[in-house]
Amino acid sequence: xxxxxxxxxxxxxxxxxxxxxxxxxxxxxxxxxxxxxxxxxxxxxxxxxxxxxxxxxxxxxxxxxxxxxxxxxxxxxxxxxxxxxxxxxxxxxxxxxxxxxxxxxxxxxxxxxxxxxxxxxxxxxxxxxxxxxxxxxxxxxxxxxxxxxxxxxxxxxxxxxxxxxxxxxxxxxxx
Numbered sequence: 001x002x003x004x005x006x007x008x009x010x011x012x013x014x015x016x017x018x019x020x021x022x023x024x025x026x027x028x029x030x031x032x033x034x035x036x037x038x039x040x041x042x043x044x045x046x047x048x049x050x051x052x053x054x055x056x057x058x059x060x061x062x063x064x065x066x067x068x069x070x071x072x073x074x075x076x077x078x079x080x081x082x083x084x085x086x087x088x089x090x091x092x093x094x095x096x097x098x099x100x101x102x103x104x105x106x107x108x109x110x111x112x113x114x115x116x117x118x119x120x121x122x123x124x125x126x127x128x129x130x131x132x133x134x135x136x137x138x139x140x141x142x143x144x145x146x147x148x149x150x151x152x153x154x155x156x157x158x159x160x161x162x163x164x165x166x167x168x169x170x171x172x173x174x175x
Contacts, residue, residue: 073144076174079106079120084172087145088124095136097128097166118174121150126166130154133166146173 061068076083085102092099104122126136133154140147151169158165 074146079118079172079174084120084122084145087143088122088170091136091139091143092124092126095139096132097126097136100125100127120172120174122170122172124168124170126168128163128166130164133164140170147171
């Protein structure tokens with residue numbers, strides 16, 4: 001009986017040892033997979049929270065759409081020279097001035113950093129009255145597009161009926 005008990009204990013311990021060697025690696029692998037699953041689940045939860053926040057932010061930005069469009073009109077992404085020339089032409093005609101010529105210069109792309117504001121310099125030669133010049137400058141100041149007057153020079157015009165010879169240097173901005 002002692003032998004049977006001793007044999008049973010030895011067989012039991014041997015089976016535990018063999019079972020431990022066979023089952024333990026699988027158990028470790030299962031534990032690692034479970035930990036990896038929890039980590040990925042946490043990452044997925046964080047991305048889901050970020051998505052919810054982005055959707056809320058988008059909804060909030062849509063409420064400011066009108067204001068953002070005004071900013072885009074004030075500071076366009078590129079110089080938009082045709083629309084800038086049209087703006088200056090309409091400002092001069094509404095002010096009673098005759099536009100003689102217009103020219104512009106923009107900085108080279110290599111000269112600017114990506115985040116830096118781009119400045120377009122516009123030189124306009126006008127003819128007309130002093131009152132027209134005052135009106136032109138006030139309209140330029142109040143225009144939807146940001147225009148800064150850098151210089152104004154007034155002289156006599158070649159033709160007396162045209163009034164004063166006026167040169168205005170403006171700066172327009174884009175990003």
